[in-house]
Amino acid sequence: MASNVNPANAVTASRFLTLPPFVWCVANGWYQWAAACIIVCGLLDLVDGAVARIFDCITPFGAVFDALADGICYGFFLLILVLYAWVPWPPVVVILLLGVLNIGLRAKYARRAGQTVNYRSFAMERCVAYAAYLGGFGVTAYEVRYFYWAFAIIMAVTVAHDAKRMLVDPLELEAA
Amino acid sequence: MTAPNLSSEHLILSHRGMQYFVTYLTGLVAAYWVVIDSVRLRRALRSDREQGAVRDQIFGSIVGLVIGAIGIIGSYLGSP
Numbered sequence: 001m002a003s004n005v006n007p008a009n010a011v012t013a014s015r016f017l018t019l020p021p022f023v024w025c026v027a028n029g030w031y032q033w034a035a036a037c038i039i040v041c042g043l044l045d046l047v048d049g050a051v052a053r054i055f056d057c058i059t060p061f062g063a064v065f066d067a068l069a070d071g072i073c074y075g076f077f078l079l080i081l082v083l084y085a086w087v088p089w090p091p092v093v094v095i096l097l098l099g100v101l102n103i104g105l106r107a108k109y110a111r112r113a114g115q116t117v118n119y120r121s122f123a124m125e126r127c128v129a130y131a132a133y134l135g136g137f138g139v140t141a142y143e144v145r146y147f148y149w150a151f152a153i154i155m156a157v158t159v160a161h162d163a164k165r166m167l168v169d170p171l172e173l174e175a176a
Numbered sequence: 177m178t179a180p181n182l183s184s185e186h187l188i189l190s191h192r193g194m195q196y197f198v199t200y201l202t203g204l205v206a207a208y209w210v211v212i213d214s215v216r217l218r219r220a221l222r223s224d225r226e227q228g229a230v231r232d233q234i235f236g237s238i239v240g241l242v243i244g245a246i247g248i249i250g251s252y253l254g255s256p
Binding site for chain 1: 182183185186187188189194195198199202205213227228229232233235236237239240242243246247250253254
């Protein structure tokens with residue numbers, strides 16, 4: 001198995017380098033450069049998977065690290081935008097609480113399965129991609145309330161669906 | 177919610193140019209999303225729906241279609 005110190009994980013880790021300049025840009029009102037930070041972070045998210053395939057360094061840790069980086073980076077962007085009052089806080093609180101609930105459900109699913117296994121939710125994959133855009137809509141003040149509340153509703157439906165699949169339905173580990 | 181402190185200095189595009197950019201980007205990505213998830217949904221509907229994973233794919237594609245529709249409507253609402 002490939003080492004966890006590999007080019008793909010280096011690309012994933014480099015996404016965190018976009019966070020400090022993002023804060024600086026928001027604090028100074030440089031909204032277009034803040035949007036650029038989000039775009040770079042999103043592009044690196046696309047690149048790390050390709051790098052893992054090119055260098056043949058796909059690891060279970062890499063998959064978890066990538067998902068963690070998604071949550072930390074996109075969650076951080078939203079928190080900063082709320083702190084600087086660029087986006088309304090109620091939908092962001094709902095979104096973050098649903099994110100925490102989703103993590104808890106996955107931990108419960110792994111315990112139920114008796115092994116380290118990640119439930120693959122096709123709907124949540126779409127939600128994560130949408131979350132990348134939330135930051136962009138926030139910094140450009142683009143139909144913020146509409147996009148944020150729509151996302152909160154879709155995420156609530158997805159988490160409810162996934163909760164049933166993870167906690168109630170029979171285990172299908174080959175689907176994970 | 178107070179208005180964000182948007183600086184008019186150090187711009188990459190004009191404010192209006194940025195609004196056009198975000199509108200077209202959102203509309204194009206949302207349309208692409210609708211097309212991709214339509215294809216995935218058709219493929220999943222032809223598979224064995226007794227399997228939980230296939231039902232998950234169908235649900236995921238429907239969520240993708242809804243998100244695509246939200247994006248298209250949002251780009252219309254936000255168009256300059």
